[in-house]
Amino acid sequence: MDNQACLNDIQPGQRARILELLSEGSMRRRLLDIGLVESTEVECIGRSPGGDPSAFLIRGAVIAIRSEDCRNIIVRPC
Numbered sequence: 001m002d003n004q005a006c007l008n009d010i011q012p013g014q015r016a017r018i019l020e021l022l023s024e025g026s027m028r029r030r031l032l033d034i035g036l037v038e039s040t041e042v043e044c045i046g047r048s049p050g051g052d053p054s055a056f057l058i059r060g061a062v063i064a065i066r067s068e069d070c071r072n073i074i075v076r077p078c
Contacts, residue, residue: 005077007042007056007070015043016075023072035059036073 010016018040021031035058036042045055045062053064065073 003076004074007065007073007075008054008067010042010044010075010077012044012046015041015078017041017078018073019076020074021072022074023069027069027072031069031073034061034063041078042075 004019005016007016018036018038020038021028021036023031040059043057045057047054048064052067054067054070055062055064
């Protein structure tokens with residue numbers, strides 16, 4: 001059973017592992033620079049009141065990522 005999702009699908013308090021980045025260009029480079037590489041574990045810390053952006057704990061740092069960019073990050077919930 002393959003339970004892939006995009007980063008938008010994990011809820012506050014849930015964790016997931018990065019499977020693939022579908023982003024291209026400078027956004028892909030930025031995501032890689034903050035540590036979003038294959039097998040990295042991320043945790044959704046929360047969402048802004050409007051629902052966008054969401055905050056994620058990535059390698060010890062809290063990073064806000066827009067929903068538009070989260071759609072291009074494929075994860076497997078833990």
